[in-house]
Amino acid sequence: MSNVAQALLQFAGVQPSLFASNSRYQATPTATYTTGGGLQVAYLLRRFVPQxxxxxxxxxxxxxxxxxxxxxxxxxxxxxxxxxxxxxxxxxxxxxxxxxxxxxxxxxxxxxxxxxxxxxx
The missing domain is CATH 3.10.350.10 (LysM domain)
Structure with a gap:
């Protein structure tokens, strides 16, 4: 996705997703872990299955x-x-x-x- 497209989405309050709209993980948030060496690693937070x-x-x-x-x-x-x-x-x-x-x-x-x-x- 281009920087312009990302800026437009963020301005509109839309958060881009790494997952397709039909994925069970589409609405699952991500987080970032920074290693001791300064490397940032993005990861998927836990998806809680609904009752x-x-x-x-x-x-x-x-x-x-x-x-x-x-x-x-x-x-x-x-x-x-x-x-x-x-x-x-x-x-x-x-x-x-x-x-x-x-x-x-x-x-x-x-x-x-x-x-x-x-x-x-």
């Missing part, structure tokens, strides 16, 4: 034989790389565990920080 109950559920999906989380993400979220949102919504740390058992009901939720409509039924 599933804090996410607004918009749908449910029952796992069938041969399901894959990336395909479910493409179907329900419009992007297969958002599989991590399904993991967050269902308290799963390893993606393959979410679809390992036929009959498991997956929660499809809004992203963290976006409130849903209560009792919209």
């Amino acid at each position: 599933p109950a804090q996410l607004a559920e918009v749908a449910q999906y029952t796992v069938t034989q041969g399901d894959r989380l990336d395909i479910c993400a493409a179907r329900y979220l419009g992007d297969p790389t958002l599989f991590w949102r399904l993991c967050d919504a269902n308290g799963v740390l390893r993606p393959w565990q979410a679809t390992a058992t036929v009959g498991t009901v997956l929660r499809i939720c809004l992203p963290q920080g976006i409130a849903g409509v209560q009792n919209a039924g």
